[in-house]
Amino acid sequence: xxxxxxxxxxxxxxxxxxxxxxxxxxxxxxxxxxxxxxxxxxxxxxxxxxxxxxxxxxxxxxxxxxxxxxxxxxxxxxxxxxxxxxxxxxxxxxxxxxxxxxxxxxxxxxxxxxxxxxxxxxxxxxxxxxxxxxxxxxxxxxxxxxxxxxxxxxxxxxxxxxxxxxxxxxxxxxxxxxxxxxxxxxxxxxxxxxxxxxxxxxxxxxxxxxxxxxxxxxxxxxxxxxxxxxxxxxxxxxxxxxxxxxxxxxxxxxxxxxxxxxxxxxxxxxxxxxxxxxxxxxxxxxxxxxxxxxxxxxxx
Amino acid sequence: xxxxxxxxxxxxxxxxxxxxxxxxxxxxxxxxxxxxxxxxxxxxxxxxxxxxxxxxxxxxxxxxxxxxxxxxxxxxxxxxxxxxxxxxxxxxxxxxxxxxxxxxxxxxxxxxxxxxxxxxxxxxxxxxxxxxxxxxxxxxxxxxxxxxxxxxxxxxxxxxxxxxxxxxxxxxxxxxxxxxxxxxxxxxxxxxxxxxxxxxxxxxxxxxxxxxxxxxxxxxxxxxxxxxxxxxxxxxxxxxxxxxxxxxxxxxxx
Numbered sequence: 180x181x182x183x184x185x186x187x188x189x190x191x192x193x194x195x196x197x198x199x200x201x202x203x204x205x206x207x208x209x210x211x212x213x214x215x216x217x218x219x220x221x222x223x224x225x226x227x228x229x230x231x232x233x234x235x236x237x238x239x240x241x242x243x244x245x246x247x248x249x250x251x252x253x254x255x256x257x258x259x260x261x262x263x264x265x266x267x268x269x270x271x272x273x274x275x276x277x278x279x280x281x282x283x284x285x286x287x288x289x290x291x292x293x294x295x296x297x298x299x300x301x302x303x304x305x306x307x308x309x310x311x312x313x314x315x316x317x318x319x320x321x322x323x324x325x326x327x328x329x330x331x332x333x334x335x336x337x338x339x340x341x342x343x344x345x346x347x348x349x350x351x352x353x354x355x356x357x358x359x360x361x362x363x364x365x366x367x368x369x370x371x372x373x374x375x376x377x378x379x380x381x382x383x384x385x386x387x388x389x390x391x392x393x394x395x396x397x398x399x400x401x402x403x404x405x406x407x408x409x410x411x412x413x414x415x416x417x418x419x420x421x422x423x424x425x426x427x428x429x430x431x432x433x434x435x436x437x438x439x440x441x442x443x444x445x446x447x448x449x450x451x452x453x454x455x456x457x458x459x460x461x462x463x464x465x466x467x468x469x470x471x472x473x474x475x476x477x478x479x
Numbered sequence: 480x481x482x483x484x485x486x487x488x489x490x491x492x493x494x495x496x497x498x499x500x501x502x503x504x505x506x507x508x509x510x511x512x513x514x515x516x517x518x519x520x521x522x523x524x525x526x527x528x529x530x531x532x533x534x535x536x537x538x539x540x541x542x543x544x545x546x547x548x549x550x551x552x553x554x555x556x557x558x559x560x561x562x563x564x565x566x567x568x569x570x571x572x573x574x575x576x577x578x579x580x581x582x583x584x585x586x587x588x589x590x591x592x593x594x595x596x597x598x599x600x601x602x603x604x605x606x607x608x609x610x611x612x613x614x615x616x617x618x619x620x621x622x623x624x625x626x627x628x629x630x631x632x633x634x635x636x637x638x639x640x641x642x643x644x645x646x647x648x649x650x651x652x653x654x655x656x657x658x659x660x661x662x663x664x665x666x667x668x669x670x671x672x673x674x675x676x677x678x679x680x681x682x683x684x685x686x687x688x689x690x691x692x693x694x695x696x697x698x699x700x701x702x703x704x705x706x707x708x709x710x711x712x713x714x715x716x717x718x719x720x721x722x723x724x725x726x727x728x729x730x731x732x733x
Contacts, residue, residue, distance in 0.1 A: 268539075361576040361639070364534060365590035366566035366646065375593060379580040 203452060206445030209438060218446055224411040224422075226431070231443040233450060235413045239328070239421040240454070243403060244396035246332035246417070251340045252389055258340075259347035264373055275348060282341040290405030293334045298325040298406065301333070306418060321416040326408035329417035334402050339392040346391055350384030351377060383465055390462040397455050400425035424451040484551075485510040485680040486531065486568075486650055491545035493523070493530050495538065500526040503545070504706040506699055508650075513672055513681045515691035515712065518701035519732065524684045527701065528652050531682065532568040533561040549650070566590070568650040569643035573658045575635035577627035577642075584623040586638055590646040605645050612678075613641035614671050633664025640671065644679075651675065653683040657690065669694050688728060692716050700724045 204211075210218060214231060221232020258278065262271050306323045313319045354377050362372035378385070408420020409430060424447050435441040486508040493501035501523040508514045516524040529535040530543050533554065547554045554564050569590075577586050587606045591597045597605070606623070610616040615637040619630070627638060636656060643651060653672065657665040672681060672694050685691050691698050692712060699709035700721075708715060708724045719725045726732055 355576075357572060357574060357576045358578070360534065360537075360572065361578070362589075362593070363537060364532065364565055364570040364572075365593055365642065366562045366564075367593045368562055371593050375589065376578055379578065382580065 203449040207449045209442035210446040226440045235411045236424045240423040243332045247335035247396045250336035255340045255343035263351040286401040290402040293406045317415040318417045323418045328421040331403045331407035335396050339395050343388045343392040346388035350381045354380045404429050483510040487548045489546040493543050496540040502704045512696040515695035515698045516684045522701040523704040524701040566646045569648035570652045573655040582624050586627045587641045609641040609645040613637045650680045
């Protein structure tokens with residue numbers, strides 16, 4: 180009896196997932212039959228003319244997440260290494276706790292903070308410096324808007340940092356002390372021991388932490404919607420506004436007037452679902468590799 | 480054999496915070512000898528060993544008083560770099576600790592690559608020589624690029640010995656190197672230790688009295704943080720001076 184109940188409970192989740200996918204697909208059927216794969220490659224998003232192409236959205240989602248990783252990964256790994264290897268023992272728990280607290284802040288609060296605090300600072304100090312210093316790159320040219328791809332990526336980076344940091348920290352803690360000692364006994368400095376023994380031992384787990392962060396960045400909606408500028412275009416300049424899949428759904432879902440518009444949004448949701456599932460499957464694969472011991476770090 | 484003192488301690492005391500783990504130990508280790516440290520668990524012999532290459536100070540609140548002399552020079556002097564010192568005094572641990580993401584070859588080369596970029600041919604030579612000295616070459620020469628984890632426990636331990644030999648240290652510290660090995664693996668390590676003293680000075684911590692008797696030239700008996708007795712192995716095992724030593728080696732405690 181108990182066993183049956185548990186089985187049902189355990190099966191409920193995958194079944195729910197399946198229903199979600201089916202529902203998204205049936206919601207998107209109209210758009211799928213009308214645009215097919217052209218939806219993925221098209222770049223016009225015009226609900227009035229009933230022309231829908233999601234390429235800038237997909238690109239925007241991938242680009243903002245990638246940029247967020249670019250900023251967040253070195254920072255979070257640096258903090259994780261500092262906490263596990265270098266920080267005085269009394270500081271270790273407090274630092275880790277404070278950073279993990281960042282994960283508890285609601286996304287909309289990040290969005291507001293981004294609009295009222297982050298964007299003015301970026302606009303006034305950071306972006307002009309980037310433009311004058313790195314303006315020879317196409318990414319840092321053109322007019323400076325407040326809401327932009329770069330602003331959204333920076334807020335995303337801040338939001339995913341606690342996840343990457345805390346998983347990376349767990350992974351680093353799980354590296355046996357004997358590995359560190361073995362490197363030190365060969366005459367390595369503490370830093371060399373980290374780079375030559377500890378990081379390699381934990382590398383698969385660290386990769387898993389990064390992919391977890393990527394998964395969160397891909398799906399993040401509210402803060403990105405508030406900061407990215409919501410313009411359905413691809414621009415080389417990171418100062419220009421962009422758009423993401425999650426943001427377009429959040430913005431337009433309640434206002435979708437036609438069946439086709441609604442269906443197009445469902446199609447976007449379906450694609451977003453596929454992208455995130457793909458990324459998470461990759462993460463599973465990595466953790467499975469870790470479990471087989473190919474890269475060490477069996478503690479995960 | 481010419482009597483050269485390679486390593487010596489003078490009134491060495493090792494602390495963890497306020498806890499005294501090793502108290503007031505003075506021992507000398509002659510060059511090209513095997514020196515066993517024996518005693519019951521928690522007697523301080525491993526802590527003592529770890530003061531000899533300054534690994535003890537890496538422990539939480541580890542510190543020492545007294546002196547450790549390598550070739551007559553205090554290794555705790557302020558101008559001595561612990562990193563460079565550890566290349567002169569290598570260490571092998573209780574459990575084999577190969578680097579799991581590295582190949583057999585890279586494991587042996589690891590100590591040489593820390594600081595400095597040795598050339599390919601130089602590296603090839605040192606790796607081969609070290610593996611031969613560790614009596615592992617014949618078993619791994621066809622799979623130098625394979626994972627170090629594919630080796631057996633005994634082979635992994637010999638790999639760790641080869642890794643320790645590669646930077647050409649003067650002294651090798653072995654911390655119960657056979658504790659996790661089967662009898663076959665243990666025997667090979669013991670033969671190896673015996674052979675290695677031609678080139679190196681060896682200090683070996685062991686739980687196993689027979690092992691101490693088989694491989695060592697001198698034996699020091701530790702008990703409750705103090706060094707009770709040190710002497711030629713044969714003398715210590717046949718005619719110990721101290722009653723506690725006799726009680727321990729005849730199996731009355733520990």
